[in-house]
Amino acid sequence: MKSLRPFLATYGTALAGLCVVLVFAVLSPVFLKPANLAIILRETAFLGILSLGFTLALTTAELDLSIADVASLAAVVTGALVHGGFGAPAAVAAGLTIGLVCGLANGAVVTRLAMPSLIATLGVAAIAKGLGFMITQGVAFVGRWPTSFTGLARGSLFGLSNLVWWLIAVGFAAWVLLGWTRTGAHLRATGEAEEAARLAGVRTGRMKRLGLAACGLAAGLTGVLLASSLSSAAPNMAGDHFLYAIAAVLLGMTMFEPGRPNVAGTIVAAFSLKALGNGLVLVGAAYYVQDIVLGGVIIASVALSAGALGRAAFVEKLSFRRP
Amino acid sequence: MTAAVTPFLSLSSVTKSYGAVEALKGIDLDVHEGEVLALVGDNGAGKSSLVKILAGAHPPSAGEIRLRGEAVRFASPGDALAKGIATIYQDLAVAPRLSITENIFLGSELTRGPFGLPVPRLLDKAGMAREAKALLSRLSVNVAHPDTPVERLSGGQRQAVALSRALRWDARMIIMDEPTAALGVQETRMVLDLIRRLHDEGRTVVLISHNMADVCAVSTRVAVLKGGRKVIDRTTDGIDADRLGHMVMTGRDH
Numbered sequence: 347m348k349s350l351r352p353f354l355a356t357y358g359t360a361l362a363g364l365c366v367v368l369v370f371a372v373l374s375p376v377f378l379k380p381a382n383l384a385i386i387l388r389e390t391a392f393l394g395i396l397s398l399g400f401t402l403a404l405t406t407a408e409l410d411l412s413i414a415d416v417a418s419l420a421a422v423v424t425g426a427l428v429h430g431g432f433g434a435p436a437a438v439a440a441g442l443t444i445g446l447v448c449g450l451a452n453g454a455v456v457t458r459l460a461m462p463s464l465i466a467t468l469g470v471a472a473i474a475k476g477l478g479f480m481i482t483q484g485v486a487f488v489g490r491w492p493t494s495f496t497g498l499a500r501g502s503l504f505g506l507s508n509l510v511w512w513l514i515a516v517g518f519a520a521w522v523l524l525g526w527t528r529t530g531a532h533l534r535a536t537g538e539a540e541e542a543a544r545l546a547g548v549r550t551g552r553m554k555r556l557g558l559a560a561c562g563l564a565a566g567l568t569g570v571l572l573a574s575s576l577s578s579a580a581p582n583m584a585g586d587h588f589l590y591a592i593a594a595v596l597l598g599m600t601m602f603e604p605g606r607p608n609v610a611g612t613i614v615a616a617f618s619l620k621a622l623g624n625g626l627v628l629v630g631a632a633y634y635v636q637d638i639v640l641g642g643v644i645i646a647s648v649a650l651s652a653g654a655l656g657r658a659a660f661v662e663k664l665s666f667r668r669p
Numbered sequence: 670m671t672a673a674v675t676p677f678l679s680l681s682s683v684t685k686s687y688g689a690v691e692a693l694k695g696i697d698l699d700v701h702e703g704e705v706l707a708l709v710g711d712n713g714a715g716k717s718s719l720v721k722i723l724a725g726a727h728p729p730s731a732g733e734i735r736l737r738g739e740a741v742r743f744a745s746p747g748d749a750l751a752k753g754i755a756t757i758y759q760d761l762a763v764a765p766r767l768s769i770t771e772n773i774f775l776g777s778e779l780t781r782g783p784f785g786l787p788v789p790r791l792l793d794k795a796g797m798a799r800e801a802k803a804l805l806s807r808l809s810v811n812v813a814h815p816d817t818p819v820e821r822l823s824g825g826q827r828q829a830v831a832l833s834r835a836l837r838w839d840a841r842m843i844i845m846d847e848p849t850a851a852l853g854v855q856e857t858r859m860v861l862d863l864i865r866r867l868h869d870e871g872r873t874v875v876l877i878s879h880n881m882a883d884v885c886a887v888s889t890r891v892a893v894l895k896g897g898r899k900v901i902d903r904t905t906d907g908i909d910a911d912r913l914g915h916m917v918m919t920g921r922d923h
Contacts, residue, residue: 526791528778535775539764545726545756546834547747547776605766 359600359647360611363618370625377628384507386617386624388575391509392568394616396587397594398520399564404595404607405524406550406557407537408456408463412471413565413591416448417584419474420569425487425579434495438570445566446559448474453555463558478581486580487573499575512571513613516564521609523560533557534606593640594619597647619643675738677702677842677873678723678754683732685718692718694897695732700842705864705874707884707905709917710894716877719894720846723875724756725749747776755840759847762831765820769812770794770801772819773833804833808863825856832863842873849883861887881910881917895920 354361370377396413403410424441428434448470455466501508524530535543536553544550568587573579597619598611622643623636676699685693693715700706710716721727722734725743734741736752743749746756763772774797780790801815810829812822819830828848835843845864849857857880864887867874878884884891885905893901893916900920905913916922 522791528780528790528792531771531775531778531792535764535767535771538766539761542758542761542764543775545724545746545758545761547745547750549747 355604357601359597360602360614360618363614363621366618366622366625370621370628374625374628377625382624382628386620388507388509389620389624390613390617391507391513392572392575393587393590393594393620394513394613395516395564395571396568396584397591397598397612397616398516398609399561399568400591400595401598401607401609401612402520402524402533402564403463403557403561405533405537406554407540408554408558410449410452410463410467410558410561410565411588412448412452412467412474413561413568414584414586414588415471415474415478416445416562416565417569417572417587418581419448419478419481420444420566421573421579421583422478422481422487422569422581424570424573426481428491428495428573429487429489434492434498437495438498441570441573442563442566445562445564445569447562448565449559449562450555452562453558456558457551457554467558475581482579482581484581486578486583488578491574491577496574496577499571509571509575512567516567517609517613520560524609529553529556537607589637589640589644590616590619593644593647596644600647674701676700676735677737679735679738680722681733681735683719683722683729683734685715685722685727686730692897693722693729696894696897696899698892698899698902700873700875701890702841702873703868703871704890705868705876705888707876707878707888707891708894709878709881709884709891709913711917713896714894715897716894717846718897720756720758720844720875720877723749723754723844725754726756750776750838750840753839753841754844755835755838755842756844757828757831757835757846757848759850763819763827766818768816768818769805769822769830770797770815772830773797773801773804773837775834777834777837800837801833804836805829807836808832808866810859810863823856824852825859828852828860829863832867840872842875843867844875844877846877847879848876849878849880857883881913885910885913893917893920 376382396417400410400413420441423444424437427437427440452463452467452470455461455470456463499509503511524533532543532548533553533556535548536550540550569584572583576583594616595607595612597615599605599607601611601614602608603611619640622639626635626639678700680696680698683693683696684691696719708716708719718727722729725746725748728742728744741752749756764775767775779793779797781793781796782788783791798815805812808829810826812826819827822830832843848860852860861883864874864876876884876888885908888905890904891908891913892899901916901922903922
């Protein structure tokens with residue numbers, strides 16, 4: 347079946363995600379219940395928004411290892427303002443601004459100081475983490491939160507959680523940006539062939555700053571939504587999402603547009619990973635099994651598509667190979 | 670010399686130093702409208718430095734560049750492009766993983782409003798694919814679907830894609846850096862035909878090449894660089910590849 351290969355190369359891992367859902371549907375009577383699906387979707391929303399930011403940064407072939415710590419810092423700053431008596435709009439704006447500022451800082455270090463993003467964003471991550479602990483003095487903001495703030499994540503519209511609508515909005519914006527605008531074309535060209543793009547007149551430094559700024563903003567939004575959803579804000583609350591986000595983007599790169607970070611792939615991968623994690627819990631797997639499976643997914647998604655992903659721009663960069 | 674016509678591009682006393690290394694030691698060079706000027710010279714003669722200055726990729730350390738008689742400074746490749754000078758680099762001519770259309774329109778993408786509205790400006794993918802096909806067929810190059818990644822094309826086809834991008838900018842002067850390096854006989858012939866076609870259209874071509882036969886086949890004038898200086902500047906009338914090769918080695922025109 348020769349005609350099946352390109353189909354599998356493009357949709358293979360998306361189908362694998364579907365198989366995961368089917369397997370758990372059979373193994374667990376609860377898995378497909380609307381209440382459980384709602385849980386998976388809400389979890390997918392946090393992960394999806396965070397991963398979409400990472401997708402935009404990775405499109406320019408830059409990594410952002412600060413996403414989780416920036417999201418936590420944004421949550422903490424938002425929490426501090428809400429508990430300090432500020433209104434929800436001001437607190438949310440502050441959380442988003444923190445994310446954006448961290449993203450801009452990443453972009454400035456990467457492009458102005460010409461530093462590899464692997465190192466630059468690790469530095470910003472440590473700073474964000476430290477600031478988070480400084481603001482909270484090591485404890486979490488808990489207690490009663492005003493409904494004007496918690497409604498952001500806990501409300502629903504047309505039977506779907508607000509969180510899912512947030513994901514749809516961010517996903518749509520990222521899809522339009524990457525696929526249908528000149529800026530998106532320049533972001534991709536920067537990631538795929540930086541020097542050729544620069545010589546063709548593309549402002550590659552600006553594109554990297556834009557990708558990393560968008561990534562920071564998405565992390566900020568994730569932090570705000572986490573605080574709103576959980577009614578708490580702790581300096582390490584988004585930590586668990588870090589490896590999940592990287593796995594989602596890498597797994598997403600194996601589908602739809604093999605080798606390229608892409609919006610649809612990231613969202614489907616985020617859902618598949620969260621369905622997998624949820625299913626494992628339902629069938630009684632120990633808590634640590636999730637992490638082990640996640641590591642397997644990261645390695646397998648790169649190995650499975652060694653053809654497309656192995657030559658992806660950022661992989662070339664990381665392996666210090668000349669393209 | 671009856672140089673009554675203002676040259677398209679004119680360099681005077683242009684130097685370029687990289688730290689202690691002086692790559693160009695005062696170059697005077699005129700490029701006239703409509704000519705095919707070959708820049709030849711051994712490795713390290715200063716060809717690449719000169720190309721980067723012409724292309725706007727590097728600023729000169731000293732000296733003046735005049736475009737149609739007016740002094741210009743190119744701060745970036747985009748500046749040079751805007752002034753009608755496009756450069757096709759040997760290794761960086763195209764982005765391999767981007768499609769033919771994406772490469773041709775890189776940096777000058779077409780947009781249009783949806784449903785005939787003025788905003789928002791979205792990529793006009795159908796229009797770009799159509800125009801990409803038209804540009805390539807104008808160069809008499811038949812390639813696969815315009816969505817094909819450029820890495821699947823042959824070397825000659827890649828040159829055609831890069832050239833199409835230059836034509837999209839309506840470049841008056843096109844600098845081609847080693848366009849026939851690593852090409853087969855057939856492909857080389859195709860690229861030389863492309864250069865002749867540009868010449869017929871009245872465009873100015875600056876050709877950098879190590880292949881003396883190619884230079885003699887298509888260029889109207891040749892400038893020989895040696896040790897960061899221009900040592901010979903003459904028409905290609907009556908020169909063959911052997912003699913040109915001798916000039917490059919000795920730096921003398923006899």
